[in-house]
Amino acid sequence: MVSKIKKISWRNFIKSAYIYGILILFIVIFTLVSKDFKFIQGPSLTNIIRTGAPTILVGVAVTMLMISGHVDLSVGSMLGFTGVVFALLAQAGVHIALATVIVIIIGAAIGAVNGVLVLKLKIIPVIATLATMSGLLGAAKLLCGDTIPYVKGGLPDNFSFLGRGMIFGKAIPFQLVLIIIVVAIFILLQKKSVFGKYSMAIGGNKMAAMLSGINVNKMVWLLYIMVGAVTGLAGSVMASKLGVADATAGAGFELDVIIAVLLGGTSFFGGEGSVAGTVAGALILTILGIGMNIIGVPPFYQYVVKGVVMILAIVLDRFVKERVSEK
Secondary structure (H helix, E strand, C coil), rough: CCHHHHHHHHHHHHHHHHHHHHHHHHHHHHHCCHHHEEEEEEEHHHHHHHHHHHHHHHHHHHHHHHCCCCCCCHHHHHHHHHHHHHHHHHHHHCHHHHHHHHHHHHHHHHHHHHHHHHHCCCCCCCHHHHHHHHHHHHHHHHHHCCCCEEEEECCCCHHHHHHCEEEECCEEEEHHHHHHHHHHHHHHHHHHCCHHHHHHHHHHHHHHHHHHHCCHHHHHHHHHHHHHHHHHHHHHHHHHHHHEECCCCCCCCHHHHHHHHCCCCCCCCHHHCHHHHHHHHHHHHHHHHHHHHHCCCCHHHHHHHHHHHHHHHHHHHHHHHHHHHHH
16 A cells, blocks of 8 residues: 555656756756856856746746636737836836736736636637737737837836846846745645635536536636736836837747646646646746757747747657556
8 A cells, every 4th residue: 555655656756847857957958068157157047037037927827727728828919018008107107116016907907808708708718819919919019109019218217127127235136036926826826725726626627616616717717817917017027128118029928838838747628737847847948048049049940949849848748647647
């Protein structure tokens, strides 16, 4: 009996831990190919945090949504739209903290609309969020004006704090604090709350969840709102990092988020996933992108690599889980 329990524990460990081995492998590879091991030194680590922050922030929220068996493809356009709104508010003299709260609320409202489209109008999540993706991209460009798809100039001096600020004697990036807070919240939601258990139940068997008394529509609607709210925060972080709000800044961002979530072990069909795994997946993507820049891989080829990584992530995840589940 004891040996059986140990065997099951070992299998569960392998199912969840292999992604961290891949992360360590990538760090070692790019450390070795970088000059004087600069890849693991302070400036490079700060760059990894700044570059990966939006993907990590949105990824952990999308993980919860995908665990429930749903998806949101509008996060890229939502990132660009909320970034533009954030910059326009800052231009108008709104305090950065208040502007951030406003775009978080706007993001939550967009998430609520996505939820209504999926739950009330019964539109397939992929189709519904593709529609909002297109609409938000157009709205962001309209806000920027007819000639250029970005907002710059007239921004306050502290506009870059969210994306490039350093704290504790300029030793720690402020984004790291945001990442720790948001990730901790979602880990607690997934592991320790009824909310996380219900999300898992809905993704595992929606009908059984309904029969057990779970208000499925309310839960999924709240998940869409959470994704929107966190994407609003990430949009302000992205605009702050760039120092300019680009309406197209989120182009392809939804792909990065989904790859990170899948790499982290979350099933695209729901019922299984890990917030911590998504963080590792996002870091792998970030490190891969920075590493490819270091060795001089052209940008267009990087998209090809990301596509291959996405396929490999799905295949590897299925292979590992099937193998360790064998008796």
